[in-house]
Amino acid sequence: MTVLSSKDLSTLAESLIEKFQNKTAIIGVVGLGYVGLPLAVEKAKAGFHVIGFDVQEKRTDMVNNGINFIGDVVDDDLREIVQDKRLKATTDYSLISEVDAVAICVPTPLDMYQQPDTSYVEASTKEISKYIKPGMLVVLESTTYPGTTEELVRPILEGSGLRCGEDFFLAYSPERVDPGNKHFKTKNTPKVVGGVTNDCTKVAASLYRSVLEGEVHEVSSPAVAEMEKIYENTFRHVNIALANEMAILCNKMGIDVWEVIDAAKTKPYGFMPFYPGPGLGGHCIPIDPFYLTWKAREYNYHTKFIELAGEINNSMPDFVVEKMASILNDVKKPLNGSKVLLLGVAYKKDIDDLRESPVLKIIEILEQKGVLVAYHDPFIASFVHNGKCYESISLNKEVLESIDLTVVTTDHSDVDYSLVTEYANQILDTRNAMKNINQDLENYFRL
Incomplete structure (x- = not known):
């Protein structure tokens, strides 16, 4: 395999940047999930020819038929770029040999011991290493611990015989997907890029600038970019934990925590509102801080503050159930045998994403505890959890009157909360979704 000099690499960097600028480069995206498919679509919409890779044939078939399965992707956009042959999907990783740049957008979950599971990243990188060629750009987008790009991805790619910084470009650019966000999508969200070398950073940044409208911010290394992403989500993690702890304390003191937050956010500086809820969900916030706490042990450091926040957030489903038991107890009903209706199972409003949803807990x-549980969710018609199938039920007068306690667990917009107010026996609102409805009702309670 040809090995290039540093001088050749600089020339090659300029050549690849030119390909990005005139949209003649072929782009690969590994992983067609919540991160990868929106990214592939935006690259194709920008004028590139894109090849999407996924191990699930069902996904690749859906993409090739123009069938969308990700909420943040516009159906018509996907159909148009597939029809125009700007995007195709495949399970055949040998086609990586055809691309000039490839982004890795695969899951990075935790294992049963709450330690990082990098198996998807490793498997994807090994496939890329089989077909990597001189001058190719590889960008890791999966959220992970600081050091992954250089300590895990780089050695695998260099197993090909090529050398990072001498023969190919390698960078890290964290995904910033916020499912359901009406204002910030992949296209207009600022991007952070950190390459192993200056050329790596320059080339990767050029790719994103040719696709996105948001600012592309360059940092000095992949580790900085990896830590930046973890810091973003840890910031939210600990502030939500503070809001949750305030909710628990306010509940004991008979103070409305939602009114407290509304009052606090009138301060125009030094305060940013975060809100309590039944727990944390999604692939990022409940998981990413554990990547940092795991990595910190390598440096003999214990992230006490972050881990405490995790304990508080993880305890919220139990607190919600305790609150439910108290409400039912006041009307002389035990939890055991009571009928409870959960309004929403998605981890956040107006999306169909169940990943790490606290409602499952x-x-x-x-x-x-022997409770008869039903749910209504306009975005999730059915799901399977722990081998049991659950189906969303209709929300109507008869259902609400037959239920002992109705609990707002996800604040979806498309729910008739007025109907709930009129016919539900007891109501617990864990999301403040009914804040604009009469809160003087004796059967209405908030977290």
Whole structure:
């Protein structure tokens, strides 16, 4: 395999940047999930020919048929770029040999011991290493611990015989997907890029600038970019934990935590509102801080503050169930045998994403206590959890009157909360979704 000199690499960098600028480069995206498919679509919309790779044939078939399965992708956009042959999907990783740049957008979950599971990243990188060629750009986008790009991805790619910084470009650019966000999408969200070398950074930044409208911010290394992403989500993690702890304390003191937050956010400086809820969900915030705490142990450091925030957030489903038990107890009903309706199972409003949803934990706790659980979610018609199938039920007068306690667990917009107010026996609102409805009702409670 040809090995290039540093002088050749600089020339090659300029050549690849020119390909990005005139949209003649072929772009690969590995992983067609919540991050990868929106990114592939935006690159194709920008004028590139894009090849999407995924191990799930069902996904690749859907993409090739113009069938969308990700909420943040516009159906018509996907159909148009597939029809125009600007995007195709495949399970055949040998086609990586055809691309000039490839982004890795695969999951990075935690294992049963709450330690990083990098198996998807490793497997994807190994496939790329089989077909990597001189001058190719590889960008890792999966959220992970600081050091992954240089300590894990780089050695695998260099197993090909090529050398990073001498023969190919390698960078890290964290995804910033916020499912359901009406204002910030992949296209207009600022991007952070950190390459192994200056040329790596320059080339990767050029690719994103040719695709996105948001600012592309260059940092000095992949580790900085990796830590930046973890810091973003840890920031939200600990501030939500503070809001949750305030909710618990306010509940004990008979103070409305939502009114407290509304009052605090009138301060125009030094305060940013975060809100309590039934727990944390999604692929990022409940998981990413554990990547940092795991990595910190390598440096003999214990991230006490972050881990405490995790304990508080993880305890919220139990607190919600305790609150439910108290409400039912006041009307002389035990949890065991009561009928509970959960309004929403998605982890956040107006999306169909169940990943790490705290509502799943609430369901587990309730069923262990003998509660008869039903749910209504306009975005999730059915799901399977722990081998059991659940189906969304209709929300109507008869259903609400037959239920002992109705709990707002996800604040979806497309729910008739007025109907709930009129016919529900007891109501617990964990999301403040009914804040604009009469809160003087004796059967209405908030977290």
